[in-house]
Amino acid sequence: MTTIATNPIEKRTENRSSATIRFAGDSGDGMQLAGSQFTNTSALFGNDVSTLPEFPAEIRAPAGTLAGVSGFQINFSSEDIFTPGDRVDALIAMNPAALKTNLRDLVEGGILIVNSDEFNIANLAKAKYPTNPLETDELSRYQVYAVPIATHTVEAVKDLGLSAKEAERCKNIYSLGLVYWLYDRPLEATINWIKSKFAKNDQIAQANIRALQAGFHFGETAEIFPVRFRIERAKLPTGKYRNITGNQATAMGLITASRLCGKPIVYASYPITPASDILHQLSHYKHFDVKTIQAEDEIAAVCMAIGASFTGAIGVTASAGPGIALKQEAVGLGVMTELPLIIIDVQRAGPSTGMPTKPEQTDLWQAMLGRNGECPVAVVAAASPSDCFQTAIDAVRIAVQYMTPVFVLSDGFTGNSAEPWRIPKAADFAPFPVIHPADPTVFQPYARDERGVRPWAIPGTPGLEHRIGGIEKADITGNISYDPENHQHMVNLRAAKIDNIAREIPPQDVYGDASGDVLLVSWGGTFGAVRTACDTARKRGQRVSHMHMRWLNPFPSNVGDVLKRFKHVVICELNMGQLQLLIRGRFLINAHGLHKVQGRPFMVSEVLAKVDEVSRG
Amino acid sequence: MTTASAPLTPKDLKSDQEVRWCPGCGDYSILAQTQKVLADIGIDRANTVFVSGIGCSSRFPYYMNTYGFHSIHGRAPAIATGVKCANPQLDVWVVTGDGDGLSIGAGQLLHAIRRNISLKILLFNNRIYGLTKGQYSPTSEQGKRTASTPLGSIDPPVNPLSFALGVGATFVGRAIDVDIKSLQLVLKRAAAHRGTAFVEIYQDCNVYNHKAFEFATDRNTKEDHIVYLEHGKPLIFGKDRKKGVRLNGFTPEVVDLAGTPADDLLIHDESAHSPALAFLLAQMKFPSMPEPMGVLRCVESTTYEHMLEDQMATARRQSGAGDLDKLFSQGDTWEVE
Numbered sequence A: 001m002t003t004i005a006t007n008p009i010e011k012r013t014e015n016r017s018s019a020t021i022r023f024a025g026d027s028g029d030g031m032q033l034a035g036s037q038f039t040n041t042s043a044l045f046g047n048d049v050s051t052l053p054e055f056p057a058e059i060r061a062p063a064g065t066l067a068g069v070s071g072f073q074i075n076f077s078s079e080d081i082f083t084p085g086d087r088v089d090a091l092i093a094m095n096p097a098a099l100k101t102n103l104r105d106l107v108e109g110g111i112l113i114v115n116s117d118e119f120n121i122a123n124l125a126k127a128k129y130p131t132n133p134l135e136t137d138e139l140s141r142y143q144v145y146a147v148p149i150a151t152h153t154v155e156a157v158k159d160l161g162l163s164a165k166e167a168e169r170c171k172n173i174y175s176l177g178l179v180y181w182l183y184d185r186p187l188e189a190t191i192n193w194i195k196s197k198f199a200k201n202d203q204i205a206q207a208n209i210r211a212l213q214a215g216f217h218f219g220e221t222a223e224i225f226p227v228r229f230r231i232e233r234a235k236l237p238t239g240k241y242r243n244i245t246g247n248q249a250t251a252m253g254l255i256t257a258s259r260l261c262g263k264p265i266v267y268a269s270y271p272i273t274p275a276s277d278i279l280h281q282l283s284h285y286k287h288f289d290v291k292t293i294q295a296e297d298e299i300a301a302v303c304m305a306i307g308a309s310f311t312g313a314i315g316v317t318a319s320a321g322p323g324i325a326l327k328q329e330a331v332g333l334g335v336m337t338e339l340p341l342i343i344i345d346v347q348r349a350g351p352s353t354g355m356p357t358k359p360e361q362t363d364l365w366q367a368m369l370g371r372n373g374e375c376p377v378a379v380v381a382a383a384s385p386s387d388c389f390q391t392a393i394d395a396v397r398i399a400v401q402y403m404t405p406v407f408v409l410s411d412g413f414t415g416n417s418a419e420p421w422r423i424p425k426a427a428d429f430a431p432f433p434v435i436h437p438a439d440p441t442v443f444q445p446y447a448r449d450e451r452g453v454r455p456w457a458i459p460g461t462p463g464l465e466h467r468i469g470g471i472e473k474a475d476i477t478g479n480i481s482y483d484p485e486n487h488q489h490m491v492n493l494r495a496a497k498i499d500n501i502a503r504e505i506p507p508q509d510v511y512g513d514a515s516g517d518v519l520l521v522s523w524g525g526t527f528g529a530v531r532t533a534c535d536t537a538r539k540r541g542q543r544v545s546h547m548h549m550r551w552l553n554p555f556p557s558n559v560g561d562v563l564k565r566f567k568h569v570v571i572c573e574l575n576m577g578q579l580q581l582l583i584r585g586r587f588l589i590n591a592h593g594l595h596k597v598q599g600r601p602f603m604v605s606e607v608l609a610k611v612d613e614v615s616r617g
Numbered sequence B: 001m002t003t004a005s006a007p008l009t010p011k012d013l014k015s016d017q018e019v020r021w022c023p024g025c026g027d028y029s030i031l032a033q034t035q036k037v038l039a040d041i042g043i044d045r046a047n048t049v050f051v052s053g054i055g056c057s058s059r060f061p062y063y064m065n066t067y068g069f070h071s072i073h074g075r076a077p078a079i080a081t082g083v084k085c086a087n088p089q090l091d092v093w094v095v096t097g098d099g100d101g102l103s104i105g106a107g108q109l110l111h112a113i114r115r116n117i118s119l120k121i122l123l124f125n126n127r128i129y130g131l132t133k134g135q136y137s138p139t140s141e142q143g144k145r146t147a148s149t150p151l152g153s154i155d156p157p158v159n160p161l162s163f164a165l166g167v168g169a170t171f172v173g174r175a176i177d178v179d180i181k182s183l184q185l186v187l188k189r190a191a192a193h194r195g196t197a198f199v200e201i202y203q204d205c206n207v208y209n210h211k212a213f214e215f216a217t218d219r220n221t222k223e224d225h226i227v228y229l230e231h232g233k234p235l236i237f238g239k240d241r242k243k244g245v246r247l248n249g250f251t252p253e254v255v256d257l258a259g260t261p262a263d264d265l266l267i268h269d270e271s272a273h274s275p276a277l278a279f280l281l282a283q284m285k286f287p288s289m290p291e292p293m294g295v296l297r298c299v300e301s302t303t304y305e306h307m308l309e310d311q312m313a314t315a316r317r318q319s320g321a322g323d324l325d326k327l328f329s330q331g332d333t334w335e336v337e
Helices: A031-045 A096-105 A121-126 A149-156 A164-168 A171-182 A188-197 A202-221 A246-261 A276-283 A298-310 A321-337 A364-369 A387-402 A412-416 A484-503 A524-539 A559-564 A578-587 A604-616 B027-041 B057-063 B076-086 B098-104 B106-115 B160-166 B180-192 B276-282 B304-319 B324-328
Strands: A012-016 A018-026 A048-054 A069-077 A088-093 A106-115 A143-147 A227-231 A239-245 A265-269 A290-294 A314-319 A341-347 A378-381 A405-411 A418-422 A467-469 A516-523 A544-549 A551-553 A566-573 A592-595 B048-052 B067-070 B091-097 B119-125 B171-176 B197-202 B226-228 B243-248 B251-256 B291-298 B333-336
Touching: A018 A031, A018 A096, A018 A171, A018 A227, A031 A048, A031 A069, A031 A171, A031 A188, A031 A239, A031 A418, A069 A096, A088 A096, A088 A171, A096 A106, A096 A121, A106 A171, A149 A164, A149 A171, A149 A202, A164 A202, A171 A188, A171 A202, A171 A227, A188 A202, A239 A246, A246 A265, A246 A276, A246 A290, A246 A314, A246 A341, A246 A387, A246 A405, A246 A412, A246 B324, A265 A276, A265 A298, A265 B076, A276 A290, A276 A412, A290 A298, A290 B076, A298 A314, A298 A321, A298 A341, A298 B076, A298 B106, A314 A321, A314 A387, A321 A341, A321 A364, A321 A405, A321 A467, A341 A364, A341 A387, A341 A412, A364 A378, A364 A405, A364 A551, A364 A578, A378 A387, A387 A405, A387 A484, A405 A412, A405 A524, A412 A524, A467 B057, A484 A551, A516 A524, A516 A578, A516 A604, A524 A544, A524 A566, A524 A604, A544 A559, A559 A566, A559 A578, A566 A578, A566 A604, A592 A604, B027 B057, B027 B119, B027 B180, B048 B057, B048 B076, B057 B067, B057 B091, B076 B091, B076 B098, B076 B106, B076 B119, B076 B304, B091 B098, B098 B106, B098 B119, B098 B160, B106 B119, B106 B160, B119 B180, B160 B171, B160 B197, B160 B276, B160 B291, B171 B180, B180 B197, B180 B291, B276 B291
Parallel strands: A012 A227, A018 A088, A088 A106, A106 A143, A265 A290, A265 A314, A314 A341, A341 A405, A378 A405, A467 B067, A516 A544, A516 A566, A566 A592, B048 B067, B048 B091, B091 B119, B119 B197, B171 B197, B226 B291
Antiparallel strands: A018 A069, A048 A069, A048 A418, A239 A418, A239 B333, A378 A551, B171 B291, B243 B251
């Protein structure tokens, strides 16, 4: 660690409990990389971290334009945190467009580091700045540090024989080095990463290391930064940790579930933002008995998964909103044929193509209701990146134990952002072995056990040859039936089976007090913002509790009782009231809603404002 | 699995379900021939799966005493792909129709064929939508007057064999529902093929498109309208086998054997590396040319399931059986004490 004493000028170090920073630049500037390195370093240092990567749907929008801005926000703390932070304390803007699109999230008095090299007439025009904001007083409310980052970077690597372009490409690492200094972070983790990343190109590796150190030393020696900050280690539960994104956790959860039930996975999907990463992850894990198929389209993907499930594998498919819409007919087939099937929906802003890289929770109705006929499925949602792991395991367990399609709802924010994950031990998970029937003398394809579940007889089993399909079937035998009473009976049986899942899932817990003025209700990726808001409100003395719902179909059996114990119920969702309608319809209560569809997660302040609003009555 | 008990009979392959096609439907014959051929081959019922989509033909699995899956419209090739990938030991058959396979499900059919995954795909072509009561199909002739096209359809038809060949089919055959001998032969060859086997079966819908294939089934004239393909043999046809097919440039033409040297006739080569000859045969259309029956193309190529299993085995060999604890701890980790 550097100490103040060795600095050429007197610099103060202030302690803070947490900080939120954002790297913003052009899509080609390497901001995601700088952000993830800062995340790793902070996590390795011992902070709790939460991240929000934000990038445009265009792969490389024209350089310097507002459409091409990519950002990465990190909240790192000495305390337990659940969100990437509402506003940023420090913004690193690599060009005028990045400044323009990100400035509104910088707190007043916040640190603004800009790459002054890019503030030329052409780039200012692309960002629609009539005048250079560095030369006017429009940034006077912030601590502005205009640093010629590109010039410094090129200077730092000049004797390494790189082309001008190669040299300038290290500027993200230079800015990372500068921010490392600002927040008193060690360089080792990133230096090690650079060495392994560019193991085959020592010249580039050296250049990046030099750029990193140059940025750090600039912070230390330049006279412009009067103060740096220190965020101490967080007191996390003991254990071994790593960073994990939601999509990584989903992939690992599926693999773990496969081991626990002893069935291989066939994962078929069609590339779509923001779900593709699950396919990328799983395609590396063939030695875990995972077969991955990149299907020709969304419909083929879900159908391949169903075919695999019929054959005794765990059929899994994943997509986002528009792709899920295409799959729904086949999900109905999964309901009718009562096969285990996992459908992962990494939700994004809709309708139609919407905003592919931006998160929303607007597919709850689609998951619950988006099929023809009376067609109930189980629905479970992941609360955070690391929670995707357990959610995937729970989904597979219910799917194989109840012979049903299970929707797993994640979202672009949960899927792509990272947080520390306390690494579990494989042995800590209870197996749930699957037993396929083998005795032809007692086999009936649509006979049911006491939970209402039919047997999973698979091809290759002598004597159990049978036919299934999407046509209504007679109870017990599974033969085609158009009998009116039988259809009513079968609809009832399929509904009862899903309801019975409530026996398997834990009762709904409530954070805070069991009764009070306001019950904040959340589901999925809004957990963090709502939990943080609840904590804050409670510290202020408000009688607020939090009910985070993991299972959305069926609801845990005590949800109705919980709701009744609060004066006000506020359902917070990144949609226009989808769970709110379901809760109102089911429990006949006047639940309030906090709604947002801007392609961004809730800010804690927004939830708190709603608490105040309903408390005032 | 099946022990050395009595040999399999077609009756063993009949399910207990009552067949519900219209009396006189061509599907009855196809079902009977399929049961006969599979019994002759001595298939293992437990390891056989029939998958279908939607349409009259797609009821087929219900009548086979094997595993069966009657799925959704057009998606049988994808469901069957999932079945085969999950368990490559299974013999997987797909039964589809001209609407199911070439209209709503053309995409799935295309991709199954180009992957060369070992599915036996039987496309019953009756050139009409039967189950929805008689609209024109993608194989109906242009100008067809139907419930939905009172002035005649304006869509040009698709040729199923050309489609299959165009997307790289390694096995392409054609047969007629009532031409029992050649149907059995093609089914037998398809059953033995490794890779995707695509078979078009001319099938009479006696309710909505009766006699659509009369040219190929009428006792008195059919010999003049179809040519049975035999590997390595010249294309000779006609009631008295006096006509042949000769290639004039890239165009096949009918010639009288009397005035043509035997060497001039087109010799069938189902195993040609290039699909050009098969494509040319597929394009021969009644009434100007006899329509080919039998096996147009049969070549060996690596199958999808083989490559998939190979990658699985390579991964296991290189990385060993997956270790969850190692998986969890990948990348940078740190201890909190």
